Amino acid sequence: MEKKQQFKSVRAFIGTKNQFRNFYRDFGFYEVVLSEDMSLFKVENHLGFYLQKAFVKDWVDNSMLF
Template identity: 50%
Template sequence: MKVQAKSIRPFIGAKDYEESLRFYRTLGFEIKSLGPVMSVIRISEGHFFYLQKAFVKDWVDNTMLFLEVEDLQSYWEAVKVLGLPDKFPGVRLSTIQFQEWGAEFFLHDPSGILWHIGSFKP
């Protein structure tokens, strides 16, 4: 059966829910509260994830998300200028790493969720 998907929305946890909300808002993501323990976060049209007020260390420590962007260099520069590691304890931002398949940089959120942000070669 062929799936006619419209979106995929992973669920991620947060060590400090309010701090994680501030972090994602600072990144420019749109946040809609679904109640006191969950929000849906919109990255762009059709790209969402759920943030939960839930922290299971092994789960969060092993959560990784890959966000593909159109212009990796410009997006990295826009993220870097935000100074996230200075504003949020535990946040780390790498430089762009070039691979045979494309390029990516890494961003750890305040809980330790690892974001791979990249673009693929055509």
């Protein structure tokens, strides 16, 4: 029998030209500043995403959170 993996979290990286930190805080996300160019936004320990100041048009245009 195969052992099932127990996950702690799944987090996406979202790129942006400008970090719209206030936008995500207004939605109720808690911000953890990791560096000048990257923050972790979370609602719970296992639910969150990274917002980073890294703009690659094809990547950003094809990224979304649902």
